[in-house]
Amino acid sequence: MNAFCALTIAADGVATVHTWDATNGTLPHLQHAVDGCVDVVALSSDLDMWINDEGLLVGLPVNILATGIAALHGMTHQAYVGTAVFTGGTDAEGNTLPLSEEQVQLLLSYVGCAAGA
Numbered sequence: 001m002n003a004f005c006a007l008t009i010a011a012d013g014v015a016t017v018h019t020w021d022a023t024n025g026t027l028p029h030l031q032h033a034v035d036g037c038v039d040v041v042a043l044s045s046d047l048d049m050w051i052n053d054e055g056l057l058v059g060l061p062v063n064i065l066a067t068g069i070a071a072l073h074g075m076t077h078q079a080y081v082g083t084a085v086f087t088g089g090t091d092a093e094g095n096t097l098p099l100s101e102e103q104v105q106l107l108l109s110y111v112g113c114a115a116g117a
Contacts, residue, residue, distance in 0.1 A: 002021060002022045002023045003019050003020075003021070003022070003098075004019065004020045004021070004022035004026060004029075004098045005017065005018070005019055005020075005098040005099045005100075005101075005104065006018045006020060006026075006029070006030075006033075006085055006086060006087050006098065006099060007085070007086045007099060007104055007107050007108070008033050008083055008084065008085050008086075009063060009065050009066050009069075009083065009084050009086070009107075009111065010063070010083045011060065011061040011062065011063040011064075011081065011082055011083060012061075013064070013065055013111070015065075015107070015108060015111045017104055017108075018033075022098075026087070026096050030050050030085055030087075033050070033083055033085045034050060034051060034052040034055075034082060034083050034084075034085060035052060035082070035083070036052045036053065036054060036055075037052070037053040037054065038050045038051065038052065038053055038085075039051055039052075039053040041070060041075060041080070042089070043069070043070060043073035043075065044073055044089070045089050046088050046089040046097075046103070047073070047086065047087075047088065047089060047103065048086070048087050048088070048089055048090070048096065049066060049069070049070060049080070049084050049085070049086055050084065050085040050086075050087065051066070051080055051081070051082060051083075051084050051085075052081070052082045052083070055080075055081040055082040056081055060081040060082035061081060061082070062079045062080070062081050063079075063080050063081055063082060063083070063084055065084075065110065065111055066080045066084035067079045067080045068110070069084075069086075069107070069110055072110070086099060086103075086107055087099060088100065088103065
């Protein structure tokens with residue numbers, strides 16, 4: 001198994017850490033998580049956020065936590081909707097990278113801070 005770590009944050013604020021078998025790639029997992037075609041928002045060189053490509057068009061609910069995390073990374077031009085999936089950036093060949101344990105803990109701290117607010 002080719003273990004791949006990602007974190008989802010649903011629009012209702014529930015965060016889940018996933019370990020996917022990425023032997024056949026990550027796209028099927030990403031599409032399943034967002035329930036449709038995906039679009040990526042590169043938050044930094046080592047952090048990507050994947051969202052449903054048609055989420056705004058189909059009226060998915062605003063994901064306040066994902067929108068806040070994006071804003072922390074300078075992405076303030078829109079609200080993000082539906083489930084968001086966070087992964088590491090990409091390697092030199094453009095392949096999606098998993099999250100490190102440190103990235104998972106940082107993202108979970110954002111969720112925890114928002115929950116405590």
